[in-house]
Amino acid sequence: MQRWFYLEEHKKQKIIPSKKMSLQQSFKVREVTLRDWIFSVSAPDVRPGEKVFLTGSTVELGEWDFNKLVSLEQLSASDLWTKTIKIPNIGDVLYRYVICVITEENTVNIRYWETNIHPRLIKESALHPGEDKFGEYDDKRNISTGWLTTQTLVQFKFANNPLKLKSRLNTRLMNIKVTPVKLSFGMESHLDDSSLSTDTMDVEVPAGVFVEVSTLGNDTSVCRLKVQEQFGREYRPNDILLVNVTTPNHLGLAYLVDFYSYSSRASTEDPPCHIGYTYILPNMFKLSEGTLELPVTCNVKHRPLGTVNFDYLIIHxxxxxxxxxxxxxxxxxxxTWTGLEVGHRGLGASFKTKEGNSIRENTIASLKKAAASGADLLEFDVQLSKDMIPVIYHDYHVCISMKRKKEVEHTEMLELPVKDLTLEHLQKLKVYHLVEGRNHEILFFDEDLEEHQPFPTLEDVLRNIDLHVGFNIELKWTMEMGDGTFELNNPFDMNTYVDKILEVVLKHAGERRIVFSGFNPDICTMVRQKQNKYPVMFLTIGITNKYPAYRDPRCLSIPAAVQHAVSSDILGVVVHTEDLLRDPTQVKLATDAGLVIFCWGDDNNDKNTIKRLKEMGLHAVIYDKLDQYTTKEIKESIFLVEARDSQRELMRLAALDVLPTTESSTTVHTLPESTNRPFLDLSLRNKIQEGSTATSLESLASSVNPRSEGIDKNLKRNRNLVTNTDKDYQVKEQRNYFRDLFTAGDNSKELPKKSRQNNKE
Incomplete structure (x- = not known):
């Protein structure tokens, strides 16, 4: 079973016994010394300008900090990178390899890194280093792209047939190429006349800047990001061409956009002809997202050929x-996470139909009720209040009551955007849902109860809902409709909006399983690029008559959504069930692309449909009234079950580690390779020291033997002894305790007298 989080290992020079220990409990102090270890890795796909680095769990390896990476040295004329580094002689050492670029500003640009859940391991007993292969170990290959540490991503989106050229060129297929150009007006060295040229094709990309492209269209093989070709990427009608420029200083760059086309008489070996160009200057970017329409100029005569229209996205x-x-x-x-049950807005939407849920949606009460009913994940909507506090609410607008002048009884409802009200206004004023306001019918009268109040903050929800229930956090962001109107004119900058939400989650989520999602494809790209911890899924309406279509073609079908997910390197898609029931083969389309697939929609509010969707291979089903429609016999989150099993296994292996190899214990010491016992030591030490609720020995002891009330004190007294202390002392202090614990099971009366006495202490 996979564990989601491993806490940081800190190097200690001495192991000092607790002051509470008696003299009889004293043990030998082991000095931590350093030994030389040769790290070697084969990395055949390193590009020019990139280097291989090392990070790990010790001070010498940077303690996982991307600002403290250890640079390896490449052996000449080979793919081998190596370096000798000192590591502690006590305890296991964990490490990963990273491919990075160090920019001119001496900042780190992470290109690729190893992302197996378990890092590489050097056992304390290991004597001889071996040669690694980048991304491959434990019979797995997991390599992920990096995230934005100090650099900025500028994305250009060419869609909806963006080129409008003179009639003689309109029928031609064009290649589009974007080249970053360094701006240094007044700072260039002197150029003689011979160096001046009107040729725009020979422009050198600045150091530390990378340009990658992907095409979303009929050919799924080109939807993954790849290095931009020499003459750019061909744009076909109805394609979506995405150009990503990663740069340490986006304000110091202009962007040259070249257009190429092949002559009708050209052979297959002839290069395309340069047709025209345009420039994009950094002062044209007013917000994090926007649309530009620029003139296309002829390369030879510098006359206008037409225009190009495109969207841009800037991610900091x-x-x-x-x-x-x-x-x-x-x-x-x-x-093993298949067919998960996800509570929609908690226990379900409460204003959609007359038979809406009895508990107000998106409240702590609704979320708690769904969690108690066995939800694996809870889906809810997050947006910002006027004072930029992430709050839980679905609709963009609310209603507040107003009284007419000179009329005492009659009231009117005024609709206001949530974004125009502060958190205090939202939580203290009498607000109504749009359905209540328009129908003049109040549906809920329980706002005096704290947990039933609308607009709980995201931080409150993270703190108040059982940690073993996962969250599917949907980021609400306005979308442009097909007719050019917007769902909402959002005043927040997209970067600021996403930063505020991510900050709360990254600081307060702890070990909770979290998946982000959103209907806006740019929001999904932004969340993925800004952090590396949590997965992201793209919500799509697909083909339907129930909802109006969006302008962005990535939102119009499941195949388009799948290609966007692959291009953005996100976890998967959340599709409309109506689209799946019409064409179930689209489930395989997503899974064959290596994606996770959820589904949502009113069709899900039926037990037979839920069962059918699970049989189709859906990883999760989002639906209302989970307390009524759940198919679970035992109403528990799958993550709670896993945590309990993980705790029991952790305790069992801990017991084995302190048992001597005697005739009676030989059989239990012979463990299969899959148990991965070497990784246990670090996990035990770190988890116990941090008091993790999911995997701590204290919480496990209570679940294994709930009537042994003194176990917490026993374990806290010995928490630093599992891996750091003398083995003789471990045996003396813990052998009987752990052996008796697992022999007794849940019957504390079967514990020997000494063990029962220890528990009472």
Missing amino acids: PLPEKLCDLQVSFAKHWDP
Whole structure:
């Protein structure tokens, strides 16, 4: 079973016994010394400008901090990178390899890194280093792209047939190429006349800047990001061409857009002809997202040929460093997590129909009720109040009551955007749902109860809902409709909006399983690029008559959504069930692309449909009234069951580690290779020290033997002894305790007198 989080290992020079221990409990102090270890890795796909680095759990390896990476040295004329580094002689050492670019500003641009849930391991007993292969170990290959640490991502989106050229060129297929150009007006060295040229094709990309492209269209083989070709990427009618430029200084770059086309008389070996160009200057970017329409100029005569229309997206890194290289779940999904049950807005939408749920949607009460009914994940909507506090609410607008002048009884409802009210207004004023306001019918009268109040904050929800229930957090962001109107004119900058939500989650989520989702494809791309910890899924309406269509072609069908998910390197898609029931083969389309697939929609509110969707291979089904429609016999989250099993296994292996190898214990010491016991030591030490609720020995002891009330004190007294202390002392202090614990089971009366006495202490 996979564990989601591993806490950081800190190097200690001495192991000092607790002051509470008696003299009889004293043990030998082991000095921590350092030994040389040769790290070697074969990395055949390193590009020019990139280097291989090392990160790990010790001070010498940078303690997973991307600002403290250890640079390896490449052996000449080979793919081998190596370096000798000192590591502690006590305890296991964990590490990963990272491919990065160090920019001119001496900042780190993470290109690729190893993302197996379990890092590489050097056992304390290991004597001889071996040669690693980048991304491959434990019979797995997991390599992920990096996230934005200090650099910025500028994305250009060419869609909906963006080129409008003179009639003689309109029928030609065009290649589009974007080249970053460094701006340094007044700072260039002197150029003689011979160096001046009107040729725009020979422009050198600045150091530390990368340009990658993907095409979303009929050919699924080109939807993954790849390095831009010499003459750009061909744009076909109805394609979506995405160009990603990663740069350490986006304000110091202009962007040259070249257009190429092949002559009708050209052979297959002839290069395309340069037709025209345009420039994009950084001062044209007013917000994080927008649309530009620029003239296309003829390369030879410098006359206008037409125009090009495209959207842009600028993604900045998080202002605060909240991610490291210890572990990533951005592309992780356990194979056993299938058919998960997700509570829609908690226990369900309460204003859609007359038979709406009896508990107000998106409240702590609704979320708690769904969790108690066995939900594996809880889906809810997050947006910002006027004072930029993430709150839980679905609709963009609310109603407040007004009284007419000179009329005492009659009231009117005024609709206001949620974004125009502060958190205090939202929580203290009498507000109504749009349905209540328009129908003049009040549906809920329980707002005096704290947990039933609308607009709980995201932080409150993270703190108040059982940690073993996962969250599917949908980020509400306005979308442009097919007719050019918007769902809402949002005043927030998209980067600021996403930063505020991610900051709360990264600081307060703890070990909770979290999946982000959103209908806006740019929001999904932004969340993925800003952090490396949590997975992202793209919500899509697909083909339907129930809802009006969006303008963005990535939102119009499941195949388009799948290609966007692949291009953005996110976990998967959340599709409309109506689309799936019409064409179930689309489930395989997503899974064959390596994606996780959820589904949503009113069709899900039926037990038979839920069962059918699970049989189709859906990883999760989002539906209302989970307390009524759940198919679970035992109403528990799958993550709670896993945590309990993990705790029991952790305790069992801990007991084995302290038992001597005697005739009676030989059989239990012979463990299968899959138990991965070497990784246990670090996990035990770190988990126990942090008091994790999901895997701590204290919480496990109570679940294994709930009537042994003194176990917590026993374990806290010995919490630093599992891996760091002398083995003789471990045997003396813990052998009987753990052996008796697992022999007794839940019957504390069967414990020997000494063990029962220890528990009472």
